[in-house]
Amino acid sequence: MAPAALAQQDTALYHLQGVEIFGKPAEVFAAGSRVSTLDSSYLQTYTSRSLAEALQARTPIYFKTYGASGISSASFRGTSAGHTAVLWNGLNITLPSLGQSDFATLPLSSVGEVAMQHGAAGATYGSGAIGGAILLNSPTYGRQGFRGDLQQEVGSFGRYFSNAAASYSNEKLAVGISGNWQLAPNRFPYRDYATFGAPERKQEHAEVQQHGFAQDLVWHLSPKSKLSLHSWYTSTDREVQPALGAAYTNAQQLDKNLRLMAGYDYSSRWGQTSIKTAWFSDYLKYTDDNNYSVTDIQTYQVQAEQTYTYGKRWSLRGGVNLQHFTGDVEGYGGGVTEDRAAAFALFRFDPTEALELSLNMRQAFIKNYNPAPTPTVGANWKLASGQNHHLYLKGNVSGSYRVPTLNERFWQPGGNSNLKPEQGWNYESGLRHVYTLGSLLVESEATAYYMLVDNWVQWVPTPEGFWTPHNLQKVRSQGLELSSQASRQLGDLKLTATAGYTYTSTEQVKAYEGTEELDRQLAYVPLHKATFFTDAAFRTWSLSGNLSYNGLRYTNGNNTNFLPSFTLVGFALNKQFLLGQQKLIASARVDNATNTDYKTMQNLPMPGRQYALSLRFIIP
């Protein structure tokens, strides 16, 4: 390659990664807020699991899981399932019908990176980012040449998981494709306390069959431009596990989610231009002896943004996002369409090396609703800096909003067309401390937050037997997030340990009617959650351990009934064998190692101790 071309490419690289000089992409415009990531070695070890299991094990987010096969929804900083936005390659993939994501249908095997934005981020991520946002990115293919990856896993209670991936990349092109298949009959033993004599039974109605594929293509058209194509398909077919004592009525749910997106990035003297266009097809079929319900929704999305970065001082991004939904939903009595638009401006400014500022603003436009503008003001300030220590003070104020979902408005019966949009304010402040001594690195963070959400939407069952959403006038969530991570390299041994604790108090503080449920912890939000996990690598061996503690969760609005706290422990051991150029990785895993009998929803037993053995073959 001619030196000139090389130089040009370097420039292109500099331009394309322009904003990344401020840190990880997710953090650029999030100065003053907390952004965390899931460790990549963890993602490698737990490929066969879902995003729900990964986040439950390693983050402060609490997951409500409806039995072994059921849907799994997030409670981030005490908020409800619709308050966590999920973005894939920068675009919101939350189901427009439900307004929430089922994290059990998001397999880790199709995801390259997982980042969490804690707290409201309406300005950056739009509707639904009230408690936080989960940012998923497709895998990147750094290495040049061909790579193949085959994995087979067998586990307890009849589980099989297979994954195959192939990728190729050179200077111009990177392509990758992967497919996965999983069968989890979940035939775990449990004691049926709802039958006289409490007989021991095997779960018979919690089978999950999941398969899918993901494909990525990144093509550098020129040194200044690239085209990318990503697709992601998952099909999840499951039996809906009945509660102890509740009749099984052949309840089945089939989810088919196809996501396609194309992106074009171009660098010029005006900065980076990024255009993304996407088509999502979300199909959900629920059937039982008395119901047959199909929700089929198409989402068309375009996002165009321009980012200008000036040296290391500031970066400005402006953009628009357009969404068009068209749904053919029996539950709505036919077709529904909706258009949404949003304009945003994100500004990052570092006046000195010690101070980083963010000022973001977003305005959404939706027919029949008038969402208020959502700003974010945030700052990171390096308070003190010593030879081994760095101490940062950070804080932000951010707005958030959520427009009622299609189901909340149109579902028959129960849909409530008078529902008001949710509007939230999040205030937080914290300290971050980084300590280094030789190869020892200790990063600690403490964040306190206070959040108010007006017109919080809650679904309640009616005496007629259907559910209907209504607004809670004002909900306050406040809490504390503590985490500390230490890592150290000792010769061939690399050790990492992370401890986290979260206190979450979420209460309705103002009610439109009645005062009976005021100032009580909302149901299914644990006051306490703690995690502790370690990763150790020694030559060809690696070991990981995960412990999570989830405090008691009330099951009713007046806090007289609760599900007891539980602790889950898991381990994974990997050994890598070199076979010429090829690698073979053998893994043994145990989940719920202490065989804890726990429930995240009333009377829905969860599996006890589970083993899994896996072989993974990597070329080259």
Added chain:
Amino acid sequence: MKKYITVRRFFVAAALLTGSLSFSSCENDNEGPSGEYAQDAVLVSNEGNFNSSNASVSYLNRSNGSVTNEIFKKANPEMVLGDVLQSMAVHGDRAFMVMNNSRKVVVANANTFKAEGEISGLEMPRYFVALNDSKGYVTEWVTFSGNGRVAVVDLKTLTVTKIIEVGINPERLLLAGGKLYVANREDNKLSVINTATDVLETTIPVTHGPNGLALDNNNNLWVTSSGLKVYDPVTWEISTETSAPGTLSKINTSSNTVVDTANFSSRSASPGNLTTSKDKTRLYFTYNGKTYQQDPQVRQLSRTPFIGRSFNALGVDPATNYLYAARSTGYTSDGWVIRFNPSGAAVDSFRVGIAPNGFVFR
């Protein structure tokens, strides 16, 4: 033992003859039953949320006003009562809890609430009544839209011995004069079963939707019917134009014919929760957001509300003549029981379980 049963049978027969419907078994027992929930007991059934199996039973001590919730769970710590407690009845020393979505009736000792067994294999069971110590009846919907049935249960073995097909969505049951009256909730008739032969003897045509049965002091059977309601397919609201008004009908239990029917004025509202005072000279029911007291001797429907609110369930305590009213606060928080004195003034209230729907006075 045999003598005991004979005495008991005599007592039950006597109770039926005098029209007593309270399944009070031990009024003339000198020692009285022992158990935490035996004395001065008012038991409240709490339906719980569908598919969560969080139904419960509350105990209210009527003399000192203390409340104990979750008494089944307290007596059987690891056990789960089941899903959707539709109704509860007590006969002798046994409580029968009809678990609609668990497809069974859970049987517990009524004084201690220790589980004693279950009647399983029922399809959408709704209400239970015991004829005597050895025989009981359970209504079963079986389906939402077709004919339901009455299961005849051997209370010694807790097994179904016979099924009798009745009308659509059979619910409330009432025993009178050797007959079992069955109200078919989505039909326009009562089914009458001879309790000696367990054969369907006759049907009594009534207004569509019989949802309550009560016997007055003259042995007249009173029936509240909702009227045929038409639902808007979109909102599921009851149409105010095409729905038919509800009625209160009087049935002569000798001839099993309707002798009088009074029409309510609203097409959309339904009367419900029919019950009687201690001496059976007053009827109580809910209608259109209010609670009414009706003199069975008066042909005109009462227009003055007894209480300006409606409730999820009503019950009159035969010991005090207090009216007990259940208020549901939805299915995600616990409901309330409010007590009213015989003149309709609220006395006190208690928080019970999720969606309280019935009372048993012992």
